[in-house]
Amino acid sequence: MTTPKLFNLTAAFISLSLFLSSSSADGATATSLITGTCKQTPDFNLCVSTLNANPRGPKAAGVQTLALIIIDAVKAKATTAYADLKRLLKTAPELEGPLKSCAEQYNVILTAEIPEAEEAVSGGVAKFGEDGMRGSASGADLCEDGFVKVKSPLTAENKAVSGLAAVGAAVIRQLE
Amino acid sequence: MGDHNQPFLPVSGDPECVPIQGDDVVDDSLHRPQQGSTKSKLLLAVFSGIFVVCLILAGGYDKSGVVKVAQLGGVDELGVGPIEMPAGSTIVRPAVSRGKSAGVSEKANLSPEQLLGGGEVSGDGLTEDFPWNNSMLSWQRTAFHFQPEKNWMNDPNGPLFYKGWYHFFYQYNPNAAVWGDIVWGHAVSRDMIHWLHLPLAMVADQWYDVQGVWTGSATILPDGKVMMLYTGSTNESVQVQNLAYPANHDDPLLLDWVKHPGNPVLVPPPGIHHKDFRDPTTAWKTSEGKWRITIGSKVNKTGIALIYDTDDFINFELKDGFLHGVPGTGMWECVDFYPVAVAGGNGLDTSVNGAGVRHVVKASLDDDRHDYYAIGTYDEEAGKWYPDNPTIDVGIGIRYDYGIFYASKTFFDQSKQRRVLWGWIGEWDSEAADVRKGWASLQGMPRTVVLDTKTGSNLLQWPVVESESLRLRSKEFKNVVAKPGAVVPIKLEAATQLDIVAEFELDKEAVERVAESDEEFKCSSSKGAAHRGALGPFGLLVLSEETLSEQTPVYFYVVKGKNATLRTYFCADQSRSSLANDVNKQIYGSYVPVLTGEKFAVRMLVDHSIIESFAQGGRSVITSRVYPTKAIYGAARLFLFNNGTEAGVTASLKVWQMNSAFIRPFPNL
Numbered sequence: 065m066t067t068p069k070l071f072n073l074t075a076a077f078i079s080l081s082l083f084l085s086s087s088s089a090d091g092a093t094a095t096s097l098i099t100g101t102c103k104q105t106p107d108f109n110l111c112v113s114t115l116n117a118n119p120r121g122p123k124a125a126g127v128q129t130l131a132l133i134i135i136d137a138v139k140a141k142a143t144t145a146y147a148d149l150k151r152l153l154k155t156a157p158e159l160e161g162p163l164k165s166c167a168e169q170y171n172v173i174l175t176a177e178i179p180e181a182e183e184a185v186s187g188g189v190a191k192f193g194e195d196g197m198r199g200s201a202s203g204a205d206l207c208e209d210g211f212v213k214v215k216s217p218l219t220a221e222n223k224a225v226s227g228l229a230a231v232g233a234a235v236i237r238q239l240e
Numbered sequence: 241m242g243d244h245n246q247p248f249l250p251v252s253g254d255p256e257c258v259p260i261q262g263d264d265v266v267d268d269s270l271h272r273p274q275q276g277s278t279k280s281k282l283l284l285a286v287f288s289g290i291f292v293v294c295l296i297l298a299g300g301y302d303k304s305g306v307v308k309v310a311q312l313g314g315v316d317e318l319g320v321g322p323i324e325m326p327a328g329s330t331i332v333r334p335a336v337s338r339g340k341s342a343g344v345s346e347k348a349n350l351s352p353e354q355l356l357g358g359g360e361v362s363g364d365g366l367t368e369d370f371p372w373n374n375s376m377l378s379w380q381r382t383a384f385h386f387q388p389e390k391n392w393m394n395d396p397n398g399p400l401f402y403k404g405w406y407h408f409f410y411q412y413n414p415n416a417a418v419w420g421d422i423v424w425g426h427a428v429s430r431d432m433i434h435w436l437h438l439p440l441a442m443v444a445d446q447w448y449d450v451q452g453v454w455t456g457s458a459t460i461l462p463d464g465k466v467m468m469l470y471t472g473s474t475n476e477s478v479q480v481q482n483l484a485y486p487a488n489h490d491d492p493l494l495l496d497w498v499k500h501p502g503n504p505v506l507v508p509p510p511g512i513h514h515k516d517f518r519d520p521t522t523a524w525k526t527s528e529g530k531w532r533i534t535i536g537s538k539v540n541k542t543g544i545a546l547i548y549d550t551d552d553f554i555n556f557e558l559k560d561g562f563l564h565g566v567p568g569t570g571m572w573e574c575v576d577f578y579p580v581a582v583a584g585g586n587g588l589d590t591s592v593n594g595a596g597v598r599h600v601v602k603a604s605l606d607d608d609r610h611d612y613y614a615i616g617t618y619d620e621e622a623g624k625w626y627p628d629n630p631t632i633d634v635g636i637g638i639r640y641d642y643g644i645f646y647a648s649k650t651f652f653d654q655s656k657q658r659r660v661l662w663g664w665i666g667e668w669d670s671e672a673a674d675v676r677k678g679w680a681s682l683q684g685m686p687r688t689v690v691l692d693t694k695t696g697s698n699l700l701q702w703p704v705v706e707s708e709s710l711r712l713r714s715k716e717f718k719n720v721v722a723k724p725g726a727v728v729p730i731k732l733e734a735a736t737q738l739d740i741v742a743e744f745e746l747d748k749e750a751v752e753r754v755a756e757s758d759e760e761f762k763c764s765s766s767k768g769a770a771h772r773g774a775l776g777p778f779g780l781l782v783l784s785e786e787t788l789s790e791q792t793p794v795y796f797y798v799v800k801g802k803n804a805t806l807r808t809y810f811c812a813d814q815s816r817s818s819l820a821n822d823v824n825k826q827i828y829g830s831y832v833p834v835l836t837g838e839k840f841a842v843r844m845l846v847d848h849s850i851i852e853s854f855a856q857g858g859r860s861v862i863t864s865r866v867y868p869t870k871a872i873y874g875a876a877r878l879f880l881f882n883n884g885t886e887a888g889v890t891a892s893l894k895v896w897q898m899n900s901a902f903i904r905p906f907p908n909l
Contacts, residue, residue, distance in 0.1 A: 172672040180418045187451050187473045188515025191606060192419040199418075199671035206672070206822065240570065240606045 095122055101130055105234035107227055114228065127238050131185045131193065134232040138200055139178045141228055145204070145221035146170040152217055159217065162210035166218065169203035173225070177203070181232070190239035197236060201229035370820035370869065377677040379872040380849040383737050384710050384901040385665075386435050386683040388425055392417050392674075393681040395519075395574060395647035396662035397424055398458040398468050401655050403492035406432045408662070409441055410683070411455060417674040422452040424470075428493055428906070431706040432660070432686050436906040441497050448472045448480055448504045455574060456482075457649065459523040459531070459553075465489055467553045468497070469533065471518040472504065478514040480504035481535065483553050493906070502554060509558050512537050512546070519574045522651065523550070525591040527620055534563050536572030536603055543569035543603060543635055545577070547623050559623045563601070569635030570607035574647045577601055577625070578659060580615070584693040587659030589652050593620055598691060600699070601625050603634050604647050611640045611648050611663065615697065629697065638698055641684075642763075642830045643812060643863040644668060650689060661687045661701060665850060668814075668824035668865040684863055685845055685852055692859060695833055700858040703845060711739055711896035722778065722882035722889045727788070732895060735876040736783070736848055742893035744840040746775055746798065750887035751806070759799050761809055763829035768813030769793035774886040775800060776809075781879040782844065782851055783817070785871040792817040792866050793881065794853045796832075796840045808834045810842075810855040812862045823867045832860035847898065 094102075094112050098121060102111035111134070115121035118133045149166050152159065181196030204225035208216050216222065386408065387393065397409035405428040412425035426441040444450050449472030456470025468484045482503040487496035508517040516537045523531040530549040533556075537544050544565035548556040563577065579588045579597045588597065599618035604611050614634045616627040627633045640648055641663065648663035663684040667674055674680035687701040715732060722728050732738070754774040761773075769777050769791075779795025781788070793813040798806050811829030818825075832855050834840060845852045851864040871877065882889040 168676070169672055172675045176416050176418045176675050177671055180416075180420050183420045183451075187477050188479060189419075191609065195671065196418070202670060202822065203672055206670075 095124070097124060097127070098122070098130065101127055101235055101238060102231075104238060105231040107231050110227055111231045111235070114231070127235065128185060128188075131190075131232065131235045131239060132182065134228065134235055135178060135181045135185065135193070135197070138181075138197070138225060138229050138232055139174070141221065141224045142170060142173045142178065142200065142204075145207075145218060145225055146174060148221055149207075149218055156217065159211070159214065162207075162212075162214075162216075165210045166207035169207045173200045173203045181236070185236060185239065188239075190236050193236045193239075194233050197229045197233035201226045201233065204229065370822060372673055372676065372820070372869075376867075376869050376872060377673065379736075380677065380867060381679070382682055382847045382850055384433065384707075384898055384903075385685060385847050385850055386427065386903065387679065387681065388412060388437065389905075390417070390678045391415070392419055392679070393425065393683070394419060394422075394664050394666070395455045396649050396664060396683060397455050397470065399649065399651040399660070399662055400458040400460060400466065401651075401653050402460070402466065402494060405430065405492055405494075406653075407458075407494060408435065408683075411664075412440070414440070417678055417680045418671055422454060424453050426494075427903075431709065432704050433706045433709060433901050435901065435903045437904065438493060438495060438906050438909070441494075442470075442484060442499070446472070446482075446499060446503065447475045448482055449499075450475050451477050454479075455519045455647065455649075456484075457520060457522040457533075458651070460654075466494070467523070469505075469520040469523075469553065471520065474504075479508065479517040481506035481517075481520050500554065505554050506535075506548065506556055509546070511539065516571055521575055521577055522590050523553070524577070527593075532623075534575050534577050536575035538571040539565070541570055542567045543572035543605065545572060545575045545601065545603070561624065563623060564625045564627075564634065566633050566635045569603070569605055571605070572603035572635075573606050574604040574611075574649060575602065576613075576648070576650055578650055578652070579618075580659070580689070580691040580699070582691060582693075582696075584690050586657040587652055587688065587690065589654070593618065598628070599625055601627075601634050602640070602648070602650075605635050609646055611646055612636070613638060613640060613699065615691070615699070632697075639830070640699075640701065641861045641863050642810075642828055643861075644865055645684060645861075645863045648684075658704075659689045660704060661689045663687075663863075665863055665865065669820075669867050670822040673822065673867075682850055687858070687861075692857075694835055695859070698833075698859060701861050702854060702858040703843070703852070707739070707845070710898045710901065712899050714894055714896040716892075716894045717880075718892045720880055720891045720893070722880050722891065724882060724885050724888065726880075726882050727781070728880040730780075730878040730880055730893070730895065732878055732897075734874065734897060735878045736846065736873065737898040737900075738844070738846040738878070739896040739898050740780065740842075740844040740846065740878075740893060741895075742780065742842050742844075742891060744778060744796065744842075744889050744891045746778075746840075747888040747890075751775065751800065754800055754886045756800055756802060756804065758801065761797060761799055761807075763797075763809055763811035763827055766797070766811070766827060768811070768815050768827040769795060769881070769883055771797070772883055772885050773797060773799065774884060775806075776884045777811070778840075778882040778884055778889040779842070779880075780844065781877075781881050782846055783866050783868050783871045784877045784879055785868070785875060786877055788816075788879075790816060790818055790868045790871040791879075792851065792864065792868075794842070794844065794851065794862070794864075795881070796842075796855070798840075806834070808832050808840065810853075810860045810862065812851070812853065812864045814864065814866065817864075817866045817868060819869045820867060824865070829862055830860050832856055845898070 098115050102108045105111045114137045124130050153163050177196040177199045181193040184193035204222040208222040392413040394411040400407050408427045410425045411422050413420050415421050423440050424442040426438040427435045429435045442453050444453050451473035454471040459467045472480050472482045483500040483505050484497045486494045487498045508514045521534050523533045526532050532549050534545045542565045545563040547559040547563045550556045579592045579599050582596050598615050600613050602613040612635045614627045618625045645663045650659050650661045653660050665682040665684050667680045685703045689699050692698050692700045776797035777795040781791045781793050784791035797809045810832040813827045815825045843854045853862045880891050
């Protein structure tokens, strides 16, 4: 009777360990630069996972590289959000009002605020990069808030942009 | 009235000196490349392993919890204490106020009286974003403050007076209403008020400034020639210093500029990071006959001013040590260094030294986006400067301005023998609104700067006298009484372009009568104009709407402390300045010395979305950017108010309508 149980337990232990070691790889093998930097952001896990997901992340020698990676990731999420909302403008005409507001916000994010952040962080005048990231987070928040009487169809996208941009601002802050 | 004669000494409660201390807690190793710490990595691995095993055995395994290093405020696995968020996250800064969090106002528990007549309150920030329309946005453009026709501006650059023209250059983005692609804009004026736009002076066309033609300063040589030193961001984003000079010194408009073929003339020295080396100053003469400049930088968290000597603006010698440095202040941007006369009066050429002179060191702190200055002694031979009062040293003491004002720079106007201060006034609305309206930022009204001879320990700033040339019709209001709780309309034909000079007196008998208070007041932690004390707040409600649904109080708050000494604070309250939810809603200001015999005095320039308020002859200055949605055009009003509980206030004011400066492109160029 005990043998199958023991077997099961061992198997469970082994698979758990394997599972653990792969999922804990994000934390355990995150460089001390990444963990130190991400500790000072509002979302440690998001920060670490985003940086580790980019091959340049673990190799980064300084916070500036990490900041640029986050900005890139915000750009990707904002691009997705923008594509989604453009699709929704066609398929959900009843939401035209708030969606058009959102389009304006995301247009500013993609054409003004992210380029501002990239140029500022590359150039070493981080505070303008912080402005760009904070502005991007606000823009996503304002888009989300625009859906007053109806449920927002962009919540996931907006939260992704907002959360990551807030992390970006906090990483850039450490460059000042 | 037991008035006081205290200089700008910060007490523990001094509002605007707070930010920097927190930086000490930040892990400094983040600013250096990670040093190998194999030992701790090994320890970490071992600990993690044990930790994992324990968790599994305990059966309480949570995937996301394993080897999770502390969230903010927690204790990390290595047993280190709580990690504090850098103090910068709580500082009032131009950018931080975007978004709904800044729009929430605490109105729940205020009585109608405290609401100063009630009216609509702005949203709780959770409703849909404010629908700005073109009428509201276009109202925001100013009538008599310098701004380009469109797009983004930041730091003032290389101001000078040359062959009959005041020249102004500025950081400019020709492509967008946010920072980026920076080049030098240019404008000229006969009087520092009526500006005429000229073509761009310098663009990013060399490898050594292709990533940005950044801030710099002008030096006028004894023979009248102009040397312009400026920072370039190279093709590899290294900050270097470059020399430029007019292509034609006979051209009073200084239209064309030549970049020295041997640029850069300075590169970051050893020990200085290539991104911490910018904003060279105007040069001054040493007793050896050399020219000397200073450039701000930092070493770890210590802000410093490097010194270089030169004969020709091409070959420089780095002097040992720094002109000065202050721990914990971070990067010093836009350093300024200049003499002021102890006797007050005229300004002084930057090279003046000797008896009867103090020297000012100023820095723009990157960490908190404020401009700080300190007064002290310049030891010319040693190349060092020492503050008169180290407790209010550069970066930890007095600010030029307690509102929005950064990257400022002075120049000596030799035509009128005055030192004039320019400052970049950013936006306090959202970047999205800036993009929509197509522009961002202003320059402050240029101010003369002199030593305050009455206190000896701070400067006085005042709008240049030419600002008075904008005054049109005036109205006087003498001895207007505002009892406790009163709001008194000041009837004007219009209220968006004003020059206001006002004096206030508290009822003497009430001041004698009220009890002493041990209140530790700070504008920024108070309830603004709704914060009722015995002797304040009282002042003016600017850019206000008839029902006070929107109002911007600028006011004094007086505390009677021990031994009946009065302490006065000067604040601006934007918490109800706009119904929009995406603009700054903060309350800010400072302590201001009010000397025996002085009334409470303020001069205010109101110019659409900017208010500049000068208290006690310019002893404390607050610049505000305000974005009302209703209190615009003909609907804007001015009120006198007194929200104190015990003392009546008598006010006398003179209000001028202000003309436009008609700032426009230089004709027929």
